[in-house]
Amino acid sequence: MLITNATLVTWGATGRILENHALFIEGDRIVDLGPSSELRAKYPREPELDARGQYVMPGNICAHTHFYGAFARGMALPGDPPKDFPEILERLWWRLDKALTLDDVRYSALVCLIDAIKHGTTTLIDHHASPNAVAGSLDMIAEAVEQAGLRACLCYEVSDRNGPEKARAGIEENLRFIQSVIRNPKSAITATFGLHASLTLSDATLEACRNAHDGGYHIHAAEHEADQTDSLKKSGMRVIDRLHKFGILGPRSIVAHAVHIDPPEAELLRETGTWVTHQPRSNMNNAVGAADVEELLRMGVKIGLGNDGFSNAMWDEWKAAYLYHKAARRDPRRMSGAVVAEMAVTNNAALANVFFPQVPLGVLAAGAFADVVFVDYHPSTPMTVDNLPWHILFGFENSMVTTTICSGKVLMKDRRLLFLDEAEISARSRELAKKVWERFAS
Numbered sequence: 001m002l003i004t005n006a007t008l009v010t011w012g013a014t015g016r017i018l019e020n021h022a023l024f025i026e027g028d029r030i031v032d033l034g035p036s037s038e039l040r041a042k043y044p045r046e047p048e049l050d051a052r053g054q055y056v057m058p059g060n061i062c063a064h065t066h067f068y069g070a071f072a073r074g075m076a077l078p079g080d081p082p083k084d085f086p087e088i089l090e091r092l093w094w095r096l097d098k099a100l101t102l103d104d105v106r107y108s109a110l111v112c113l114i115d116a117i118k119h120g121t122t123t124l125i126d127h128h129a130s131p132n133a134v135a136g137s138l139d140m141i142a143e144a145v146e147q148a149g150l151r152a153c154l155c156y157e158v159s160d161r162n163g164p165e166k167a168r169a170g171i172e173e174n175l176r177f178i179q180s181v182i183r184n185p186k187s188a189i190t191a192t193f194g195l196h197a198s199l200t201l202s203d204a205t206l207e208a209c210r211n212a213h214d215g216g217y218h219i220h221a222a223e224h225e226a227d228q229t230d231s232l233k234k235s236g237m238r239v240i241d242r243l244h245k246f247g248i249l250g251p252r253s254i255v256a257h258a259v260h261i262d263p264p265e266a267e268l269l270r271e272t273g274t275w276v277t278h279q280p281r282s283n284m285n286n287a288v289g290a291a292d293v294e295e296l297l298r299m300g301v302k303i304g305l306g307n308d309g310f311s312n313a314m315w316d317e318w319k320a321a322y323l324y325h326k327a328a329r330r331d332p333r334r335m336s337g338a339v340v341a342e343m344a345v346t347n348n349a350a351l352a353n354v355f356f357p358q359v360p361l362g363v364l365a366a367g368a369f370a371d372v373v374f375v376d377y378h379p380s381t382p383m384t385v386d387n388l389p390w391h392i393l394f395g396f397e398n399s400m401v402t403t404t405i406c407s408g409k410v411l412m413k414d415r416r417l418l419f420l421d422e423a424e425i426s427a428r429s430r431e432l433a434k435k436v437w438e439r440f441a442s
C-alpha cells in the first residue's frame with residue numbers, strides 16, 4: 001500500500017516534517033518513504049491511499065493502562081467520596097475487579113481498544129486484574145487485541161489482597177501466558193509479568209514471583225504514601241529498595257507512578273535501568289501528588305507516559321502532563337512541551353521496543369512497524385519539528401485522527417471503523433456493565 005499526498009511527521013532521532021510525501025507499506029512494515037511523485041514512479045502498481053495533505057505520523061503509544069477499568073465509566077460511588085487513594089482502591093477498584101467475569105474482561109478490553117483506534121493509539125502496555133476470573137483472562141484480552149488489530153503487551157497483576165490462592169492463580173496466569181507467547185509468537189502481542197503493588201504483596205509472594213520468572217515485571221510503586229508506610233512496616237525498607245531486594249527492578253521492568261520516592265530510590269531506579277511511567281490524569285484524579293518527573297529525567301531515569309485506564313486519547317495525557325506540573329508547583333516554567341514529547345514519543349517508543357524488540361516502533365522509517373495515524377490538522381501558525389509539541393498541546397484534538405493503521409492494516413478510515421462494530425460492542429458492554437455494577441453493589 002502506498003500512502004500518498006501525506007505530510008509526514010517522522011519522529012525518531014532526526015524528526016522531520018516532510019510535505020507531499022508518500023509511505024510505502026508492505027505487510028506489517030514501512031518499506032520506503034519519499035516524495036509522492038518519486039514513490040508513485042517506483043511502485044506504480046501499488047494501491048494508493050490518498051492522505052489528502054493530512055499529517056501522517058506514528059501511532060501513539062501508551063506506557064501503562066488498565067483495560068479492565070472501562071466499566072467504571074459513569075459509576076457514581078454511593079456515600080461520601082473516598083478520602084484518599086487507599087479508600088479509592090478499596091471502595092472502587094478492588095470491588096470492581098472482583099465483579100468481572102471473563103466475558104466482562106473481553107468487552108472491557110474491546111471498549112478501550114475502540115477508543116484507542118479512534119484516537120490514534122496503536123501500542124498499549126496493559127496491566128490486568130480480575131481476581132474471580134484469573135485463568136484465561138490474558139487470552140481474552142489477547143483475542144480482543146487481535147480482533148481490534150492493535151499492538152499490546154499484557155500481564156496479570158499478582159496480589160495477596162484476595163488471599164494466597166488468588167496470588168498463586170495470578171502467578172500461574174502470567175507464566176502460562178508468557179509461555180504461550182513464547183510457543184506461539186505473534187508480532188503484535190507480547191507479555192510481561194504483572195505485580196499489583198508493594199502494599200499488597202508479601203515477602204513470600206514477591207519471592208515466589210521472582211523464583212517463577214526472571215525477565216522483567218510491571219508493577220505500581222509509591223503511587224501514594226501508603227505504599228511507603230506499608231513497606232517500612234513490612235520490611236524496614238522503602239518501596240523501591242524492597243522491590244530491588246526481591247529482584248523486581250531492571251531494564252525490562254516498569255514501575256508505574258513513583259510519586260513518593262526519595263533521592264536514593266530515584267538513584268536506584270536509574271542505576272537498575274528500570275522504566276518509570278507517569279500518569280498525570282490519574283495522579284490528579286486520585287490526588288496522590290505530583291511525581292518530580294523533570295528531576296528524575298534529569299538524573300537519567302527513563303520515564304514514559306501512560307494513561308492508567310483513562311481514555312486512550314494520549315494527547316489528553318500530554319495536555320494533563322503539561323498543565324499539571326505547572327499548577328502543582330505554581331511555576332509556569334515547569335514541564336515544557338519538549339519534555340512531554342520526550343516521555344510520550346522518544347521514551348514510549350524505546351519502552352515499547354523492550355517488549356517488541358524485532359522492529360523499530362513509534363517512528364516513520366524504512367523497516368519500522370507500519371503503525372500510522374492520519375491527523376486532519378490545519379496549523380494557523382508556523383509549525384516546525386521544534387515547536388510541534390506545542391502544536392500538539394494547544395492545537396491537536398484527538399478527534400482529528402481520521403485514519404488509524406496498525407501492522408500495515410487499516411483499522412479506521414475517514415473516521416469509520418473497518419473491523420469493529422462500535423454500536424454492537426457498546427450495546428453488549430452496557431448489558432454486561434449493568435450486571436457488573438449489580439455485583440459491585442451487592
Ligand SMILES: [Zn+2]
Nearest residue numbers: 066220256308
Ligand atoms: Zn495503574
